[in-house]
Amino acid sequence: MSTTITATDFNFPNQKSVYHGKVRDVYNINDEFLVMIATDRLSAFDVVLPKGIPYKGQILNQIATKMMDLTHDVVPNWLIATPDPNVAVGHLCEPFKVEMVIRGYLSGHAAREYALGKRSICGVYMQENLKENDPFPEPIITPSTKADNGSHDEDISREEIISKGIVSEEDYLILEHYTRSLFQRGTAIAAASGLILVDTKYEFGKTKEGKIVLIDEIHTPDSSRYFYAEGYKERQEKGVEQKQLSKEFVRQWLISKGFQGKEGQAIPEMTEDYVHSVSERYIELFEKIAGQEFVKADISDIHNRIEQNVLDYLRK
Numbered sequence: 297m298s299t300t301i302t303a304t305d306f307n308f309p310n311q312k313s314v315y316h317g318k319v320r321d322v323y324n325i326n327d328e329f330l331v332m333i334a335t336d337r338l339s340a341f342d343v344v345l346p347k348g349i350p351y352k353g354q355i356l357n358q359i360a361t362k363m364m365d366l367t368h369d370v371v372p373n374w375l376i377a378t379p380d381p382n383v384a385v386g387h388l389c390e391p392f393k394v395e396m397v398i399r400g401y402l403s404g405h406a407a408r409e410y411a412l413g414k415r416s417i418c419g420v421y422m423q424e425n426l427k428e429n430d431p432f433p434e435p436i437i438t439p440s441t442k443a444d445n446g447s448h449d450e451d452i453s454r455e456e457i458i459s460k461g462i463v464s465e466e467d468y469l470i471l472e473h474y475t476r477s478l479f480q481r482g483t484a485i486a487a488a489s490g491l492i493l494v495d496t497k498y499e500f501g502k503t504k505e506g507k508i509v510l511i512d513e514i515h516t517p518d519s520s521r522y523f524y525a526e527g528y529k530e531r532q533e534k535g536v537e538q539k540q541l542s543k544e545f546v547r548q549w550l551i552s553k554g555f556q557g558k559e560g561q562a563i564p565e566m567t568e569d570y571v572h573s574v575s576e577r578y579i580e581l582f583e584k585i586a587g588q589e590f591v592k593a594d595i596s597d598i599h600n601r602i603e604q605n606v607l608d609y610l611r612k
Contacts (some may be wrong), residue, residue, distance in 0.1 A: 299595045300336040300348030301382065306603055309610055318344055319356070319518065324388065329376070331606055332384045332512075334360075338574065339518075340546050341557025342449065347566045350575045354381040354593050355582045360513040362586055367481050371474045373510040374501065379609035380602050381593040389501030389511050392463055393442050395449065396475040399495040400435045400483070402426045403521055404544065406495075419453030429494075429523070429531075429538050435479055437472060442499075470508050471500055482515050486522060489587050491541065496520035517542050517581040541581050546574065 303321075306314075310326040318339040323331040334357040336348035361384055364373045374386035397418075399406055406417055407428045415422050418438040426432075439457060440449040454472075458465045475498055486493040497519050499512040513519050521542040531538050550556065553564035582590045594601060 298348075299598065300350050301333075301353060301598045301602065302335055302337050302348040304333055304335065304599070304602075306333075306606070308606060318342070319353075320512070325610065328388055330374070330386050330388050331610075332386065333602060334382050334384075334513075338546065340543065340550055341555070343557045343563065345563060345566060347571050349571060349578060350595065351590075351592060352575065352578050355578045355590065356513060356516045356518055357382050357384055359516045359582060359586055360384070363482070363485070363515040364510070366485055367478055367510075367514065370477045370481050371510050372507065373514075374503075377609065380605035382598075382602055383606055385606075385609065386511070387503055387509070389503055389509060391442070391499060391501040391511060392467070392471065394439045394452065394457055394462060394471075395442055395497045395499055396471055397438045397440055397495065397497045398435050398475050398479045399432065399438060400479070401429055401431050401492075401494045401523075403429050403494050403538075406438065418451045419455060427532065427535070435476065437475055440497075467508065474498070474500065474508070474510065478510070478514065482520075485515070486585075487525065489584060490525050491584065492523040492525050492528060494521040494523055494540070494542075515585070517578065517585065522585065541584055545577060 306323065308323055308325060308331065312324040312327055314324070315322045319335060319337050321333045321335060325331060334353035336350065336352045338345045338349050338352065357378070358381060361375060361378050364375045374389055375384055376387065377385045379385060402410055402422065406422070409417050410422060410426065415424065420436045420438060423433070439452055439454065441452050442449065454468065457463050458468055463471065478498055479493065479496065482496060483493045496515060498510060498514065500508055501511040502508055521544060522540060524539045528538060550564065555561045555564055579590045
């Protein structure tokens with residue numbers, strides 16, 4: 297019996313459809329609610345890796361739902377309930393086909409582009425003479441198109457989004473405002489835990505009533521990058537790597553094994569020891585970001601546990 301959940305095929309009452317994302321499986325209930333199951337799948341470079349990570353889904357779901365509780369006063373969100381450690385239930389929304397990425401620092405994808413000599417990303421100028429992990433004068437928004445299954449997200453400018461009719465100008469201005477408001481609140485939450493929120497992404501949708509709300513996850517290690525605040529300046533001055541909390545350690549492991557999701561590259565073997573080390577790292581991420589001890593749910597029969605908890609909730 298598996299102690300990780302890497303695939304779901306539930307059939308809930310009044311279920312209309314199911315969407316299998318890279319990490320989350322989303323069930324449409326009567327075109328009214330969504331049941332979002334955070335699986336233990338691990339994705340990097342837009343590729344789902346072959347083994348699940350114990351407790352990863354629980355960690356992502358519990359961080360995301362806690363952060364939604366802590367930000368609902370600045371931006372409305374889709375969340376209604378969490379009937380299981382791996383499950384969130386919320387309002388059905390029509391998602392915008394862009395991810396709103398916001399960066400406070402020159403890190404990750406932006407740093408890789410900068411190292412190639414590029415000084416513009418998504419139509420946004422990046423000043424000269426920055427070192428990797430230096431702060432931008434102010435956070436920049438670098439949107440990406442939401443990829444279909446199996447394809448890569450792509451950078452896109454604000455102007456392209458509006459001119460192509462992907463999002464109306466009126467709605468896009470709201471998305472930008474919400475993105476900056478959430479990042480400001482997330483920065484304050486992170487600082488209280490001794491962390492720096494480096495960059496993150498947000499996804500938004502519209503309710504049936506036309507209200508724009510935050511959907512999916514927020515401020516998790518899969519969607520965000522954090523640095524430890526203590527020692528940040530000293531590490532920058534010495535030109536050494538920052539101590540960070542994010543999924544970047546998985547990406548760096550893959551890069552060291554010659555894999556970046558490009559055609560013809562083979563996914564490296566994930567040994568049981570490596571899988572266990574990733575699980576432990578995610579637990580560390582949870583405790584630092586959430587500021588509380590991680591309580592492991594019973595995963596002896598995780599599929600049945602999730603199914604029963606969702607069924608019990610829907611019957612109510």
